[in-house]
Amino acid sequence: MTFSHRNFSFQDPPCSEGDVFEHCNVMQLQPATAICVGVAGLTFRHCNLVNCQVPGDATVEHCNAAQISRCAHLHKKWELPAEPDNCPHVTSTDEVWIDGLLVDTTYHREDTVL
Amino acid sequence: MATYYVDPAAGGANDGSDWTNAWVDVQTAFDTAVAGDIVYCRGTQDISTTAIVDVDVAGGDTVTGHIHFIGCDAGGTARAGQFTIDANGGGGAQKANCLNVADFDRLMIENFSFTGASGDGVIVSAGNPEYWVWRQCAFYSNGGDGFDGANKPRFGLFIRCVAYSNVDGFANTGTTMRFVFCTSRNNSSEGWNYNSGVTYIGCLCFENTTDNLSLYSQNMVFGCVFDGCTNGSGVLFAAARYGNVIIGCRGTNNGDHGIEQGAAVGESNIEDWNLFHNNTNGDLQNIVGGIHSYGDDGNHIADPAGDGYVNAGGDDYELDTTATHRRTAVQLDWDLGSPTVAYYVAGGLVPTDTPGVGGVVEGAYAEGAWL
Numbered sequence: 169m170t171f172s173h174r175n176f177s178f179q180d181p182p183c184s185e186g187d188v189f190e191h192c193n194v195m196q197l198q199p200a201t202a203i204c205v206g207v208a209g210l211t212f213r214h215c216n217l218v219n220c221q222v223p224g225d226a227t228v229e230h231c232n233a234a235q236i237s238r239c240a241h242l243h244k245k246w247e248l249p250a251e252p253d254n255c256p257h258v259t260s261t262d263e264v265w266i267d268g269l270l271v272d273t274t275y276h277r278e279d280t281v282l
Numbered sequence: 283m284a285t286y287y288v289d290p291a292a293g294g295a296n297d298g299s300d301w302t303n304a305w306v307d308v309q310t311a312f313d314t315a316v317a318g319d320i321v322y323c324r325g326t327q328d329i330s331t332t333a334i335v336d337v338d339v340a341g342g343d344t345v346t347g348h349i350h351f352i353g354c355d356a357g358g359t360a361r362a363g364q365f366t367i368d369a370n371g372g373g374g375a376q377k378a379n380c381l382n383v384a385d386f387d388r389l390m391i392e393n394f395s396f397t398g399a400s401g402d403g404v405i406v407s408a409g410n411p412e413y414w415v416w417r418q419c420a421f422y423s424n425g426g427d428g429f430d431g432a433n434k435p436r437f438g439l440f441i442r443c444v445a446y447s448n449v450d451g452f453a454n455t456g457t458t459m460r461f462v463f464c465t466s467r468n469n470s471s472e473g474w475n476y477n478s479g480v481t482y483i484g485c486l487c488f489e490n491t492t493d494n495l496s497l498y499s500q501n502m503v504f505g506c507v508f509d510g511c512t513n514g515s516g517v518l519f520a521a522a523r524y525g526n527v528i529i530g531c532r533g534t535n536n537g538d539h540g541i542e543q544g545a546a547v548g549e550s551n552i553e554d555w556n557l558f559h560n561n562t563n564g565d566l567q568n569i570v571g572g573i574h575s576y577g578d579d580g581n582h583i584a585d586p587a588g589d590g591y592v593n594a595g596g597d598d599y600e601l602d603t604t605a606t607h608r609r610t611a612v613q614l615d616w617d618l619g620s621p622t623v624a625y626y627v628a629g630g631l632v633p634t635d636t637p638g639v640g641g642v643v644e645g646a647y648a649e650g651a652w653l
């Protein structure tokens with residue numbers, strides 16, 4: 169079966185042996201998330217495979233397979249584990265001091281490409 | 283006004299004078315072209331071996347006009363989405379972006395594709411650039427947003443562009459921007475996100491994950507389709523957002539509401555002449571229903587029998603001949619050059635309310651790659 173232009177974000181896509189995925193979004197929340205475990209002969213073509221770990225025999229052509237640590241503060245609608253304000257994704261901070269007291273901190277955050 | 287050529291596979295003099303002697307790096311064109319120039323580009327620029335393409339040298343002007351980049355197919359014919367900037371072409375290290383717009387006004391980018399970035403496909407990193415035109419461009423399979431106007435471009439226009447398989451399709455596009463016959467689909471978050479003062483005409487937004495269209499304030503939305511959002515609503519107004527107008531649209535088959543307003547009634551957002559159907563948690567939340575709309579709200583005319591599309595499951599959003607509120611159908615066939623990538627966009631507002639009478643402009647833009 170060929171899947172074309174489907175959105176399988178944050179889920180294990182339906183997989184059967186020999187399936188072809190074209191221009192599909194298979195992005196996962198966490199890095200190195202295994203998808204289609206144990207299914208042989210898959211082909212992914214022009215897909216978004218961010219944070220995916222595909223079966224070892226899968227054919228991957230022109231796909232985006234970046235591994236990205238996502239910041240829960242930046243993606244509030246995604247079901248990411250809660251993080252403290254000063255999370256590992258903070259790239260810089262702006263502090264406001266009044267009379268020697270820290271009254272406010274602005275955190276600048278980015279997702280981290282691993 | 284000069285004409286230049288870019289082809290990463292060219293093997294000639296690399297002086298941009300014609301296809302044979304084309305520049306092999308589109309960055310050279312962005313660094314050289316000035317107001318009124320035209321740059322034809324074909325092939326794929328694998329920037330994994332070079333650098334993120336920057337626009338930081340020059341723009342167009344009000345005397346000579348835009349700098350115009352036109353993507354072409356292998357035969358040199360201008361065609362939608364044909365010149366690709368690939369941030370993950372395989373030859374080197376994946377780049378964070380395909381194109382970084384760092385100021386300058388009046389560029390027109392036509393028939394480009396931006397793909398493979400670990401971050402945003404196109405990012406506006408500085409300068410509030412004005413009067414850009416994006417026509418028949420594709421932003422797809424990026425690790426961040428397809429297009430991120432992080433530094434708030436203004437007075438720009440997107441015509442027949444498509445964003446798919448990104449985080450957000452189009453994000454932070456800035457105020458006073460216009461989207462005409464564009465598509466945003468299959469993104470992991472929103473189709474359009476964080477926008478104020480934007481006008482959407484005849485756009486198609488479907489099968490995104492968290493919400494299809496997420497708006498701030500003072501947006502105008504005419505003749506658009508919001509269908510099949512996995513977990514969210516067709517249109518979302520966050521709390522305290524105001525002055526949005528939704529007219530002649532279809533909000534259907536979404537996992538939450540057709541239109542969701544994140545606060546109590548009174549935020550001055552308006553919907554009317556719309557059609558809602560099969561939204562999991564009801565068609566409207568916290569917004570007064572329009573008396574000319576179809577849906578399950580007490581103000582609506584009636585709950586329609588169906589969504590009216592030929593085949594939403596097959597991504598065919600043309601309306602069938604019996605569809606209620608058929609006025610919102612404009613068939614648009616945009617060919618990206620691949621038989622697997624053909625888009626039908628249902629949109630367009632016609633003022634009458636008689637199905638089949640002046641209500642459908644089929645084929646008006648069905649000439650293929652050109653508007």
